[in-house]
Amino acid sequence: MIQQHFWIKIGDGMQASMWFDKWDVICPLSSLITPRAIANAGFTLYTKVADVYRQGEWGWPDQWLARYLILHNIQHIDLHPRSDKVVWRSSGGKELDYSASSVWEDIRAAQNEVPWSSMVWFPQANVRHSFFMWLLVWNGVKDIAGLSSVANSWDIIYNHLVQFASSKKAVHVIGKLVVSAAGYFVWQERNSRLFTSKKRCVARLTEIILATVRMKLHTMRFKRTSQVERILQEWSLPRGLVVEDDDCG
Structure with a gap:
């Protein structure tokens, strides 16, 4: 439940894992693409987002686009010269700096205030x-x-x-x-x-x-x-x- 709220806000794409981090709604891609398929395509398990996104385009292998149709839905990103950042994405889809209070607000079961x-x-x-x-x-x-x-x-x-x-x-x-x-x-x-x-x-x-x-x-x-x-x-x-x-x- 908590893991789904941890997102990577892409900066230069040099720290975000291509396969294991959540930086798009369909991520992590490891839930779709097997380690064998990753290796067969010439990538490694340590591949970063910046290694696949080049000159404003995703460098997907052609066979992947036919096999994993959902890859067509991944949004284009805008790489910036700043580090990738871990953020907390609320249940309402709002990106917040990670803090104990933001986590609590999302995971707690809200109830009416009791009289005592x-x-x-x-x-x-x-x-x-x-x-x-x-x-x-x-x-x-x-x-x-x-x-x-x-x-x-x-x-x-x-x-x-x-x-x-x-x-x-x-x-x-x-x-x-x-x-x-x-x-x-x-x-x-x-x-x-x-x-x-x-x-x-x-x-x-x-x-x-x-x-x-x-x-x-x-x-x-x-x-x-x-x-x-x-x-x-x-x-x-x-x-x-x-x-x-x-x-x-």
Whole structure:
């Protein structure tokens, strides 16, 4: 699926493989012409586009034009004194510079945005943690996350957090950070126990989770409120994180 998007944009034709690269809609020609036929015609498997396209014409053997009628459909090219270039051709036929984002846009299965997306992907989120939101450890972290009243049920946790998915209030951001960090470290611990002999107790995991969230909180700024004052005390955060006007408090 991905290979069909990789094209060679012809420059001087000196790097593009005549047989194995995709520089025309019918390419690669190796899917049509066998190595034996290539050798019998006096070419090699290392033949470049510039070796066959001369003075504005394709140098096809006459017997090939009769045998491989599709060769008549190959477009003429315009050789330039610049190197051939790998490009990404989108599903819509647009040539783009190759990048991770252009690849993702073409290969992903696009869906409508789900209502809980902002609960997982929010500006203060640690992306590595967010992927494992569904793996939860609850006891030992929920009190300091301001979620002590939320029962130990994923449905209830989800229904609670989704109400504040887009909220930038400190208590709601912290709740999302704690839940995602807990999920990540439980997943990590599960893999460690499956594939190694290393184990960490619940108390140690809780300590790691809270320390990780605390480190993240040190990178944030909070608007001064009574709720934020309580959060600073509970998380042992410096008062220097408080500003008079901020988008996270």
